[in-house]
Each structure stands twice: as C-alpha cells, then as structure tokens.
Amino acid sequence: MLKAEIKITLRKTVADPQGLTVKHALESLGYKGLEEVRIGKLITIKLKSKSAKEAERETGDMCKKLLANPIIEDFKFKIRKR
Amino acid sequence: MLKAEIKITLRKTVADPQGLTVKHALESLGYKGLEEVRIGKLITIKLKSKSAKEAERETGDMCKKLLANPIIEDFKFKIRKR
Numbered sequence: 676m677l678k679a680e681i682k683i684t685l686r687k688t689v690a691d692p693q694g695l696t697v698k699h700a701l702e703s704l705g706y707k708g709l710e711e712v713r714i715g716k717l718i719t720i721k722l723k724s725k726s727a728k729e730a731e732r733e734t735g736d737m738c739k740k741l742l743a744n745p746i747i748e749d750f751k752f753k754i755r756k757r
Numbered sequence: 758m759l760k761a762e763i764k765i766t767l768r769k770t771v772a773d774p775q776g777l778t779v780k781h782a783l784e785s786l787g788y789k790g791l792e793e794v795r796i797g798k799l800i801t802i803k804l805k806s807k808s809a810k811e812a813e814r815e816t817g818d819m820c821k822k823l824l825a826n827p828i829i830e831d832f833k834f835k836i837r838k839r
Contacts, residue, residue, distance in 0.1 A: 684801070
C-alpha cells in the first residue's frame with residue numbers, strides 16, 4: 676500500500692493574502708521576527724496497492740489535471756510505503 | 758535565515774468532507790485506485806535570523822496558539838536553513 680504526500684504551494688510571484696493575514700495575526704500576538712508567511716495545501720492520498728512507479732505517474736497526473744492550478748501553483752510530491 | 762515548514766493535518770478520527778469531495782472528483786476523472794484523500798495545510802514561515810533552537814520553540818508556540826486547532830488538528834514542523 677502506498678501513500679502520496681503532495682505539497683501544493685502558490686508560485687513565488689503570486690500574492691498570498693491568506694498568508695499575509697496570518698502573518699498580521701501572529702504579529703499581533705507578539706511574534707515579531709517574521710519575514711513572510713505563505714499558506715499552501717498538503718494533500719495525502721492513500722493508493723490501493725500498485726507499483727511505486729505507477730503511483731508516481733498517476734499522482735503527477737492527478738496534480739496536473741485537478742489538484743494544482745498550474746497558472747498560480749507549484750506542486751511536488753513523494754510516494755511512500757505505509 | 759531560517760524557514761519553518763509546518764504541516765497541519767486533520768486528526769485521523771475527524772471527518773474530512775473536502776478530501777471526500779476531491780476523492781469523488783478524482784474518481785469521476787477515472788482514477789479508481791484511491792482509498793482515501795485528506796487535505797491539510799502547509800504553512801511556510803520565513804523567520805528573521807535566529808538560532809535554530811529559538812526558531813523551533815517559537816514555531817511550536819505559534820502552532821499551539823494560532824496556526825493549528827488542537828481539538829481537531831495535528832501539526833508537525835521542520836526548521837530549515839534557507
């Protein structure tokens with residue numbers, strides 16, 4: 676059984692208002708040493724038993740087709756045994 | 758300069774309707790070998806120069822106070838040089 680852990684982040688050039696809001700909230704709690712806060716998604720998919728190679732191909736495919744928006748987001752993922 | 762990468766996930770016992778919706782969407786695209794999809798947050802914080810030890814303490818603190826909801830979420834993080 677394999678598990679794909681996918682990290683989806685906004686591209687560096689894209690503004691992240693949610694991250695900015697969290698940064699301000701943290702600052703108002705007294706955390707002053709923050710330079711930037713950015714918020715992405717962490718998607719975990721449990722895959723029914725397949726080869727790691729097939730899981731890798733399929734996960735990349737799912738990211739491109741549905742999970743990530745390639746205009747504004749980058750993705751990377753790891754396939755792990757579970 | 759340090760960077761904290763924080764993974765926030767729903768606890769195993771908590772239902773994840775967003776993940777379920779994404780699972781159904783993937784299945785309707787023809788991906789059949791999925792057992793479970795869960796969606797969490799990936800928060801990246803760039804910290805102004807500090808010791809790794811202080812960054813670790815502060816990040817744990819921020820997670821407990823604001824970033825994660827301990828009733829329904831788990832968090833873990835890594836501090837990296839950048």
